Amino acid sequence: MEIKNVIVYGAGTMGSGIVQICGVHGFNVTMVDIKQEFVDNGMAAIKKGLARLVRKEKIDQATADEILGRISPSVERAYDADIVIEAIIEDEDVKKELFADLDKNCPDHTILASNTSSIPITNIASATNRPDKVIGMHFMNPVPIMKGVEIIRGKETSDETYGIVDRMSKDLGKIPGVSNDFPGFIANRILMPYINEGAWALSEGVSDPENIDLIAKKCLNMVMGPLELGDLIGLDICLAIMNVMHDGFKNEKFAPCPKIKDLVDAGHLGRKTGKGFYDYS
Numbered sequence: 001m002e003i004k005n006v007i008v009y010g011a012g013t014m015g016s017g018i019v020q021i022c023g024v025h026g027f028n029v030t031m032v033d034i035k036q037e038f039v040d041n042g043m044a045a046i047k048k049g050l051a052r053l054v055r056k057e058k059i060d061q062a063t064a065d066e067i068l069g070r071i072s073p074s075v076e077r078a079y080d081a082d083i084v085i086e087a088i089i090e091d092e093d094v095k096k097e098l099f100a101d102l103d104k105n106c107p108d109h110t111i112l113a114s115n116t117s118s119i120p121i122t123n124i125a126s127a128t129n130r131p132d133k134v135i136g137m138h139f140m141n142p143v144p145i146m147k148g149v150e151i152i153r154g155k156e157t158s159d160e161t162y163g164i165v166d167r168m169s170k171d172l173g174k175i176p177g178v179s180n181d182f183p184g185f186i187a188n189r190i191l192m193p194y195i196n197e198g199a200w201a202l203s204e205g206v207s208d209p210e211n212i213d214l215i216a217k218k219c220l221n222m223v224m225g226p227l228e229l230g231d232l233i234g235l236d237i238c239l240a241i242m243n244v245m246h247d248g249f250k251n252e253k254f255a256p257c258p259k260i261k262d263l264v265d266a267g268h269l270g271r272k273t274g275k276g277f278y279d280y281s
Contacts, residue, residue, distance in 0.1 A: 001109060001160075003082045003168045007032060009098060010087035011042025011073070014115055017143025018085055020046045021172050023067040024059075024144075030072045030081070039073045046071065049144055079105040083168065085137055087115040090240045095119065096127035103128035111161055113137040117237070118184045118244040121154035131156035135165050138185060139174075141233065149174040154181050183248030188241050191229075192254070195238055198226025199257035202277065209277050227277040230260070231270030235277075239264050 004027065008019045011033035019042065022029040033039045050064040059067075084102055086095060095114060102112050112134045114124055125134035136152025149169045153162055162178075169176040179185040184192065201212050213225020230238050242256035263269070263276055270276030 001082065001164055003164065003171075004028060005081045006030070007078050007081040007084045008087060009033070009084065010115075011038045012087065013045070014139060014141060014143060015087035016042035016045040017049075017141070018087055018115065018139055019071055020049050020067075020144055023070045024050075024053075025172050026070070028070050028072075030074055030078045032074050032076070032078050034075065036075050039075055043071075043073050077101070077105075079110075080107065081110060083111040083113055083165075085113045085115060087139075090117060090119065090237060090244075092119050092123060095124050099124055099134070100127040103130055111135065111164060113165060115139055117188055118241040120181050120183060120248070121152050121157065122181050125154045125156060132158040133161050135161050136179075136181075136185070137165060137169070138187065140187070147173075147175050148187075149176050150185055150187050151176050151178045152181055152185050153178065184241060184245040184254075189245065192238060192242050192245065194222075195226045195230040195233075196242060196254075196257050196260070198230070199259045199277075202227065203257055203259040231276035231278055231280075234270050234272055235260055236264050236269045 006022050006027045006029040008015050008029060009032050011031050015031065019029050019031045031039065031042055033042065050067060053059045054061055054064050079102065084106060086098060088094060088098065095116065099112055112128065114121060114136050115138055116136060117138055121134060121136045125131035128134055131154060134154055135157050138150035138152060140146035140148055151162065151165055151169065166176050198212050201207060202209060209227045213228050216222045216225040239256055239260050242254060245254040267273060268275040271280055274281045
């Protein structure tokens with residue numbers, strides 16, 4: 001099966017980024033979210049991203065307009081596509097409700113993919129009658145820039161579904177890597193302990209945020225330090241991922257540092273709220 005028409009559920013940072021690269025690479029794509037405000041913000045982010053490409057002379061304005069012409073924003077649920085990519089809140093029950101609805105209303109051939117960063121695909125697929133067509137497509141943030149995409153095979157994901165999604169990932173200009181179905185998969189199983197240990201170093205008084213991040217970058221050759229990276233991802237998202245891994249593995253090494261929970265409880269989620277480990281105001 002050739003993928004031509006795509007639906008993306010979620011117009012946030014990840015969803016709008018996925019929509020943008022789908023449009024850039026020639027797919028017809030519908031972006032769905034529950035509020036007009038969310039859809040408008042997603043379209044604004046896409047237009048800003050395309051304007052950046054025009055300024056860098058990677059595309060011209062006519063091409064940017066063509067890309068926008070392939071994108072259809074909607075606050076109504078949509079179903080007619082070759083693949084649906086879900087990029088909504090990292091909550092298993094909410095995802096299952098959506099997947100059950102998609103399974104009921106989408107054509108039989110439609111692949112249902114999740115951009116979940118931690119929830120096992122097999123769990124999500126259990127809400128459908130097509131578990132062979134359910135798969136994980138975990139894009140990295142920022143989606144238009146990061147080259148990798150983590151493909152997760154659920155226990156019943158078929159070879160055909162995997163092959164189609166692998167080809168689509170390459171058509172989107174990504175380099176796909178495959179993971180079996182474990183909480184946190186590969187990327188976050190490695191990444192979250194890095195951020196968590198940075199939080200522990202801060203909370204135990206080993207050093208201040210600036211020096212923790214400086215040493216990680218200049219001594220360990222990391223692109224970003226653990227605390228600034230946590231702020232970029234969103235501490236609420238980090239906490240949700242850590243909780244999924246902690247619950248899934250029953251291993252204390254994945255238990256989130258209380259400092260992260262305290263910041264989330266206070267509404268200090270990182271860059272998106274203006275304050276996290278750092279103050280961005």
